[in-house]
Amino acid sequence: MPTEPRPASAPDADDSAAPDSAALAFAAADSVVEPAAHAPSTDASAHDLQSAREQRIRRVLDFEARWTSHGGAKARAIRAEFGWTTTRYYQVLDGLLETPEALHHDPMLVRRLLRVREGR
Numbered sequence: 001m002p003t004e005p006r007p008a009s010a011p012d013a014d015d016s017a018a019p020d021s022a023a024l025a026f027a028a029a030d031s032v033v034e035p036a037a038h039a040p041s042t043d044a045s046a047h048d049l050q051s052a053r054e055q056r057i058r059r060v061l062d063f064e065a066r067w068t069s070h071g072g073a074k075a076r077a078i079r080a081e082f083g084w085t086t087t088r089y090y091q092v093l094d095g096l097l098e099t100p101e102a103l104h105h106d107p108m109l110v111r112r113l114l115r116v117r118e119g120r
Contacts, residue, residue: 057096061106064093064113 063081067074078089094117096102103110 054101057101058105060093065109
């Protein structure tokens with residue numbers, strides 16, 4: 001079995017001269033855009049993003065707070081709860097410890113985790 005990629009074939013003169021009808025239809029549809037009808041609401045989308053961010057922070061912190069009291073196979077629980085690897089979980093946890101939302105949600109847990117992190 002060859003492992004080298006096949007060379008790309010050069011386009012025919014007819015292919016490069018004649019524009020694709022689907023591309024023309026797409027370009028025509030883009031040129032007639034009404035700004036009011038297709039403009040996303042920046043306030044609503046920014047609010048949704050902020051809400052999703054805060055929910056993610058709460059989920060991770062609540063999981064970490066529950067976990068310290070239970071023990072057991074944490075890697076398996078992380079995979080089941082978030083679908084992340086343990087490396088990704090700790091990257092997210094480490095990043096959110098610096099946020100004001102995390103400190104507001106659970107100040108004692110955040111301060112404890114920051115002390116543990118500084119001790120390493």
